[in-house]
Amino acid sequence: MAEKKKTDERTFLPEKQGLPIFEQDEKKSFNRKVKILEPVKKGTIHRSSVRKAIREIMREYPS
Amino acid sequence: MKRLYSKNVFINCPFDKTYSNLFYAIVFSVINCGYQVRCALEISDSSEIRIEKIARIISECKYGIHDISRTQIDPTTNLPRFNMPLELGLFLGSKRFGDARQRKKNCLILDTELFRYQKFISDISGQDIKAHNNQIPDVTKVVSDWLRTTSGSQLIPGGKEILKNYKIFEKQLPAICKKVKLTVDEMVFNDFTWFAADWLNFQKK
Numbered sequence: 620m621a622e623k624k625k626t627d628e629r630t631f632l633p634e635k636q637g638l639p640i641f642e643q644d645e646k647k648s649f650n651r652k653v654k655i656l657e658p659v660k661k662g663t664i665h666r667s668s669v670r671k672a673i674r675e676i677m678r679e680y681p682s
Numbered sequence: 683m684k685r686l687y688s689k690n691v692f693i694n695c696p697f698d699k700t701y702s703n704l705f706y707a708i709v710f711s712v713i714n715c716g717y718q719v720r721c722a723l724e725i726s727d728s729s730e731i732r733i734e735k736i737a738r739i740i741s742e743c744k745y746g747i748h749d750i751s752r753t754q755i756d757p758t759t760n761l762p763r764f765n766m767p768l769e770l771g772l773f774l775g776s777k778r779f780g781d782a783r784q785r786k787k788n789c790l791i792l793d794t795e796l797f798r799y800q801k802f803i804s805d806i807s808g809q810d811i812k813a814h815n816n817q818i819p820d821v822t823k824v825v826s827d828w829l830r831t832t833s834g835s836q837l838i839p840g841g842k843e844i845l846k847n848y849k850i851f852e853k854q855l856p857a858i859c860k861k862v863k864l865t866v867d868e869m870v871f872n873d874f875t876w877f878a879a880d881w882l883n884f885q886k887k
Contacts, residue, residue, distance in 0.1 A: 651837055652837060652839075652886055653714075653715060653716035653835070653837040653838050653839065654716050655713060655714070655716060655879050655882045655883050655886070656686075656689060656713075656716060656717065656718050656879070657718075657879060658713075658718060658719065658872065658875035658876055658879055659685050659690070659718050659720060659724065660724045660725070660872045660875075661872060662870070662872045662873040662875070662876040662877075663870055663872065663873055664862045664864070664873055664876070666876070666880075668861075668862050669858075669862060669876055669877060669880050670880055671861075672858050672861030672862050673858060673877070673880050673881050673884050674884065675861060676854050676857050676858055676861065677884055679857070680853075680854055680857070
């Protein structure tokens with residue numbers, strides 16, 4: 620009995636932490652985000668250069 | 683680069699410097715909502731007649747955002763600007779007289795204040811027009827509210843989330859331009875759309 624109580628205390632349960640409990644479907648939609656579409660027309664800068672620039676900026680200015 | 687009628691949003695706004703803050707906020711908001719932005723600035727071809735180009739782009743877009751707030755008298759010519767109401771008329775005309783696909787068109791009409799438009803374009807009094815008060819937070823909110831309502835999608839972010847993203851993006855934009863050897867002034871419309879779309883995709887990772 621004492622053994623079982625110890626395990627319960629160690630187990631992370633959202634309701635014990637005062638966090639909301641999500642059903643599986645809710646969890647799924649909670650994490651889903653809208654798909655960002657590619658623009659219709661080409662830009663004047665090569666795509667790989669744009670991506671490289673953004674990647675570097677993200678590293679320099681982590682939000 | 684696919685052109686999806688149901689995902690294309692035609693932007694009918696002024697392109698001058700005094701409006702550029704609101705214009706870029708509208709473009710960013712549309713991209714952040716998962717749609718493709720279309721406007722007359724996407725093509726630079728002097729051989730194509732302007733109105734033909736606009737009509738073709740309108741025919742490829744299910745959605746349209748029309749800002750009629752800048753119809754004031756031009757200080758140099760002393761005449762009002764009619765381009766935005768004309769393009770709104772083209773959009774409403776395609777919805778009214780077009781084929782089944784065109785009749786599915788849906789648009790958001792913007793002005794600075796509610797009901798002001800009734801004094802200069804009273805024929806659209808029956809339409810539901812939204813006010814942006816020349817404020818970027820209002821723009822992100824009305825664009826998000828409209829696209830969430832009209833599409834029925836539950837994944838589109840709210841105006842505050844878009845505004846938060848736009849503020850960070852706007853701050854980083856000069857540095858992004860510098861990395862690709864451009865200045866913000868030299869950046870063309872198609873560059874902005876790619877910067878915004880790629881930046882938002884990086885945010886998702």
